Amino acid sequence: MNGDPGHGPAMLRVAHHAKAAHELNPNHVGTMTRLSRGKFITLEGGEGAGKSTLLAGLQQYLVDQGVSLVQTREPGGTPLGEAVRAIVLDPAQRGMCAEAELLLMFASRAQLVRECIEPALAAGKWVLCDRFTDASYAYQGGGRGVAVDRIATLEQWATDGLRPDLTLLLDLPVATGRARAAGRGEADRIEVEADAFFERVRAAYRARAAAEPERFRLIDASLSPAQVLAAAIDATSHLFGVNA
Numbered sequence: 705m706n707g708d709p710g711h712g713p714a715m716l717r718v719a720h721h722a723k724a725a726h727e728l729n730p731n732h733v734g735t736m737t738r739l740s741r742g743k744f745i746t747l748e749g750g751e752g753a754g755k756s757t758l759l760a761g762l763q764q765y766l767v768d769q770g771v772s773l774v775q776t777r778e779p780g781g782t783p784l785g786e787a788v789r790a791i792v793l794d795p796a797q798r799g800m801c802a803e804a805e806l807l808l809m810f811a812s813r814a815q816l817v818r819e820c821i822e823p824a825l826a827a828g829k830w831v832l833c834d835r836f837t838d839a840s841y842a843y844q845g846g847g848r849g850v851a852v853d854r855i856a857t858l859e860q861w862a863t864d865g866l867r868p869d870l871t872l873l874l875d876l877p878v879a880t881g882r883a884r885a886a887g888r889g890e891a892d893r894i895e896v897e898a899d900a901f902f903e904r905v906r907a908a909y910r911a912r913a914a915a916e917p918e919r920f921r922l923i924d925a926s927l928s929p930a931q932v933l934a935a936a937i938d939a940t941s942h943l944f945g946v947n948a
């Protein structure tokens with residue numbers, strides 16, 4: 705999982721560019737610092753869309769490119785986050801209100817950003833995360849009807865407004881995703897929601913992708929795993945550029 709920093713094409717190109725900038729302008733330290741920051745990639749989509757499947761393939765690809773990579777997930781990714789995940793997905797917590805759910809998701813996220821994501825990016829590592837803030841806009845916003853401006857306030861506060869460099873949205877008809885997820889065993893607290901809930905989640909995800917086409921890549925998740933991986937790899941190509 706942890707590639708050797710500085711040995712992949714991405715790192716080499718960054719190092720080369722940093723040196724050139726330094727030679728041209730010795731005062732360009734700020735630019736050099738920004739160039740060495742890692743890239744933040746998130747995977748989004750409904751239940752059974754194929755996020756975990758893609759994560760494994762994409763991780764292998766990036767490591768093969770020489771990228772030093774940290775893989776994590778939401779809710780979870782830290783000891784505190786994993787404890788929150790257990791609560792949030794526990795079918796026994798069926799009385800959880802939307803506000804509590806939202807705050808728990810952001811509690812996990814605040815910890816993940818500070819303990820894992822920001823330190824990794826600052827060290828030049830890339831971070832591949834199974835879900836992030838877009839999931840709150842989709843699930844608690846679209847799905848449960850929490851006002852978008854409340855989520856935006858929490859985003860600013862809990863994550864300092866950290867946005868991924870690239871978000872891969874695996875888009876799939878709700879019925880297809882549910883049929884795939886059903887093969888995984890017992891449904892968690894969120895998976896037992898009605899189809900209408902997941903239709904709203906899907907619509908909210910698609911609206912976010914349409915509003916931010918520079919950051920999002922919408923991928924047809926009904927394609928084969930190999931085709932989905934190829935689309936994801938294609939979407940990462942611009943992240944390797946020196947000015948990406």
Ligand SMILES: Nc1ncnc2c1ncn2[C@@H]1O[C@H](COP(=O)(O)OP(=O)(O)O)[C@@H](O)[C@H]1O
Pocket residue numbers: 749750751752753754755756757758884885887925926927928929930932
């Ligand atoms: N592109 C695909 N085509 C068909 N089945 C898939 C595809 N991607 C994943 N699957 C299968 O669907 C199920 C759910 O996939 P998973 O990666 O766990 O989805 P998610 O993490 O988004 O919930 C698994 O059984 C997986 O093998």
Ligand SMILES: [Mg+2]
Pocket residue numbers: 755756757
């Ligand atoms: Mg998964």
